[in-house]
Amino acid sequence: MIFGYLIQIKQIIVSKIVYLFYRDLSLGKKVKFKNFPSVLKHKSAIIEIKNQVTINSSNYGYHLNMHSQCKLYADRPNAKISIGSNTRIHGTCIHAYKSIVIGDNCLIAANTQILDGNGHLLSFNNPESRIFTIDSGKEIIIKNNVWIAANCIILGGTTIGEGAVITAGSVVKGNVPSNSIYGGNPATILKKF
Incomplete structure (x- = not known):
């Protein structure tokens, strides 16, 4: 019981340090930040995190094994990450080259990668120069x-519609319909409600 209180106190302290x-x-x-x-x-x-969001980088009390802490990278000029109110994100990498907008009341489970860029251009006309290219x-x-x-x-280039569920281990690119279950590699529609 005391250990649980200590964890709560640690989370409050971590959140205050992150704010500072x-x-x-x-x-x-x-x-709320659970670990750094x-x-x-x-x-x-711009990195914008709205009201009552949880950014969880701690395995303690989480039902899955989290491989690493959350990453919020907006490391390009004018890149934007926006996370809507009451969203919970666990052990996820969010890397915006351009723009990643996450709505309200979303659940994002551990070890998810949300990347709007490929890192490099395909450069099939000159593949030996690929290493020197940057995707936008x-x-x-x-x-x-x-x-x-x-x-x-x-x-x-992905838009996930309101209320959609993405199944574990999916690779998603393109438009996901609202109120649907989408999954697989590559992800396809499994069920529409």
Whole structure:
């Protein structure tokens, strides 16, 4: 019982430190950080976390094994990450080259990767130069009330409709209909409600 209280006190302290240390983040009210996330932000980028969001980087009390802490990377000029109110994110990498917008009341399970860029251009006309190229990214929009299960990869140019569920281990690119179950590699519609 005392251990549980100590964990709660630690979470409060971590949240206060994050609020102080990451002053250039836009943080809403009652944002909860469970352990420290990894944050990398370009001076002209925006990372906006709205009210009552949980960013969980701790395995303690979480039902899955989390491989690493949350990462919030907006490391390109004018990149944007926006996380809607009452959303819970666990052990997830969110890396915006351009824009990643996550709606309200979303659930994002551990070990998910949300990346709007490929890192490099394909460069098939000159593949030996690929290592020197930089992708510009394609926007990702995750609408309200979406549930993304563990170990998913969400790629640039994706829009996930309101209320959709993405099954564990899915690789998602493109448009996901609202109120549907979407899954697989590559992900396809499994059921529409």
